[in-house]
Amino acid sequence: EQRCFLTCESKETREIVYMKRIVHDGTRCSYSERYDICVRGDCVKVGCDKVLGSVKKEDKCGVCGGDNSHCKIIKGTFSRAAKKPGYMKMFEIPAGARHLTIQESNASPHFIVIKNQVTGNFILNEEDDFPDTKTFIEMGVIWEYTNNDDKESLQTIGPLHDGIVVLMMPSDDTKCSLSYKYTIHEDDLATMTNEVLQEDMAAFEWALKRWSQCSKQCGGGAQFTRYGCRRKADAKMIHRSFCDASKKPKPIRRMCNLHECSQPIWITGEWEPCTRTCGKSGYQIRSVRCIQPLHDGTNRSAHSKYCNEDRPETRKPCNRELCPAQWRVGPWSQCSVTCRNGTQERQVVCRTRDNMIGHCEEEKPDAIRICRMPACPKNSSQQTSLTSSKGKSLIQWLSRPDPAYPIQKVSKKAICHGDKSIFCRMEVLARYCSIPGYNKLCCKYCNSLSQQLANKTNDSESQKQVKPTLLPETTKKPRVVTSHKVNGTKESVQKNAVGQAHKRENGNSKKPQHKLIIPTRPNMVSNHRLQFLLDQRRKELLNNSSEKTVSSVKNNSLPHPEI
Numbered sequence: 001e002q003r004c005f006l007t008c009e010s011k012e013t014r015e016i017v018y019m020k021r022i023v024h025d026g027t028r029c030s031y032s033e034r035y036d037i038c039v040r041g042d043c044v045k046v047g048c049d050k051v052l053g054s055v056k057k058e059d060k061c062g063v064c065g066g067d068n069s070h071c072k073i074i075k076g077t078f079s080r081a082a083k084k085p086g087y088m089k090m091f092e093i094p095a096g097a098r099h100l101t102i103q104e105s106n107a108s109p110h111f112i113v114i115k116n117q118v119t120g121n122f123i124l125n126e127e128d129d130f131p132d133t134k135t136f137i138e139m140g141v142i143w144e145y146t147n148n149d150d151k152e153s154l155q156t157i158g159p160l161h162d163g164i165v166v167l168m169m170p171s172d173d174t175k176c177s178l179s180y181k182y183t184i185h186e187d188d189l190a191t192m193t194n195e196v197l198q199e200d201m202a203a204f205e206w207a208l209k210r211w212s213q214c215s216k217q218c219g220g221g222a223q224f225t226r227y228g229c230r231r232k233a234d235a236k237m238i239h240r241s242f243c244d245a246s247k248k249p250k251p252i253r254r255m256c257n258l259h260e261c262s263q264p265i266w267i268t269g270e271w272e273p274c275t276r277t278c279g280k281s282g283y284q285i286r287s288v289r290c291i292q293p294l295h296d297g298t299n300r301s302a303h304s305k306y307c308n309e310d311r312p313e314t315r316k317p318c319n320r321e322l323c324p325a326q327w328r329v330g331p332w333s334q335c336s337v338t339c340r341n342g343t344q345e346r347q348v349v350c351r352t353r354d355n356m357i358g359h360c361e362e363e364k365p366d367a368i369r370i371c372r373m374p375a376c377p378k379n380s381s382q383q384t385s386l387t388s389s390k391g392k393s394l395i396q397w398l399s400r401p402d403p404a405y406p407i408q409k410v411s412k413k414a415i416c417h418g419d420k421s422i423f424c425r426m427e428v429l430a431r432y433c434s435i436p437g438y439n440k441l442c443c444k445y446c447n448s449l450s451q452q453l454a455n456k457t458n459d460s461e462s463q464k465q466v467k468p469t470l471l472p473e474t475t476k477k478p479r480v481v482t483s484h485k486v487n488g489t490k491e492s493v494q495k496n497a498v499g500q501a502h503k504r505e506n507g508n509s510k511k512p513q514h515k516l517i518i519p520t521r522p523n524m525v526s527n528h529r530l531q532f533l534l535d536q537r538r539k540e541l542l543n544n545s546s547e548k549t550v551s552s553v554k555n556n557s558l559p560h561p562e563i
Helices: 186-191 427-434 436-441 441-460 528-554
Strands: 003-010 016-024 037-040 043-046 071-081 086-092 100-105 109-117 122-124 134-138 142-149 151-156 164-169 175-185 204-210 220-230 253-256 265-268 283-285 290-295 299-301 313-318 326-329 341-345 348-351 368-372 385-389 395-398 483-486 489-492
Touching: 043 326, 071 086, 086 175, 109 151, 109 299, 122 142, 164 175, 427 436, 427 441, 436 441
Parallel strands: none
Antiparallel strands: 003 016, 037 043, 071 175, 086 164, 100 151, 100 175, 109 122, 109 164, 134 142, 142 151, 204 220, 220 253, 265 290, 283 313, 290 299, 326 348, 341 368, 385 395, 483 489
């Protein structure tokens, strides 16, 4: 309905825009009916005799009102394999061809390319075109191109005003095969020069074209003659399909490259820059090839098996050194004690920006420091001291935590997997369990020690504090067992028991002596060395008390006032 209106089509997008302007009268309005024209905006039927309303039509080869008696059907199949990259010429279709069909015999990765023989312009599948199914108009006729699963075909009713060249763009070295078929008037056959089925075979002959390439580069190879089809009229080499294949001469063989072969050698390229400037993963590579020098001064590539086994390395490490880094420090931990002097720790690592181990030029910051807490309160149940005879403190520990100074707790997320050192079971190092780093190293032993200390602390709190007690004077008074002299006479004092009458020697009546009862301190220390020192201290206290008692007996005095 709009065939007689002006229409624009974009070459890039193929978008069609209809204009609201009527074309001039006499303009063709159909590609299938080549004589139909536009008259006042309408497409009018015109016969091949150019009469309006006539029903006369052309036959298949363009004869108006003909009966196809002068038509010739031309068909054939060409198969070729690509020997070099680029377009590969298959055959030519002459001007005047009608009802043309070109298609691939089998699906292949190659695609058909059509070129105008007169202008040299591509009309199908240029270098930038994608081989997709489409209908297009070129050279004054309509074309239908299909590409189904890599099997291509091209059709047009024609007639062709100019001849076309059919080419193939190969994707690999596989053989490609094209078949063609078209109709042409017999008078046009005289101008055809490239159709095998319609030419006289006597007008062509086989001629020596060249020698083939030598089969070996050295050491003696062979080469054969290559024959081509030549037209006798002008001695021009044309496609071999014009000549009779049965009359093709047999190839002639001759020797070539008789000189000795040189030993293939390894050649190396330059090392590429290192992939890293520092770290542990830097490397650089280079190319290594096996080549064979030729007698003409050139080289040719050879398989690596022909070179010796001592192949140069293609990759090597480089710049394998620590990257510049900076010291990173964590927060200080809590003090290891709640009073007096202790220690604090923090994590100090040398890391790069990528959090990798690096090289730090600056001096390493301190990872441990002394912390000074307030003095411990005297006579506090939170502190127990073991003092030697000279008054110097030997060991000091905390019997229970101070709510005012909470001990740093180990995170529950840090699960104890056992002690990590054989020194953890040394009891002399048990006091270092208050240090976070040591506690983490010996977590199993420190946890068991803390549990024992907590259990014994609870037991000691449940017991009542026992004070030294003086027994009251009774009828049967106890006395201290000892040996002494009274008035220069050696007397034997017998052992007393509470509730038993004690004997008096020489009738001398003496004041009763009260036995000092010293409370026993609960054993709260699991360390055998500490327990040993505590026992020694208790013995010293008992001996001092005993000496004072004997002295008072000698001086006829009581260690305590009478009750």
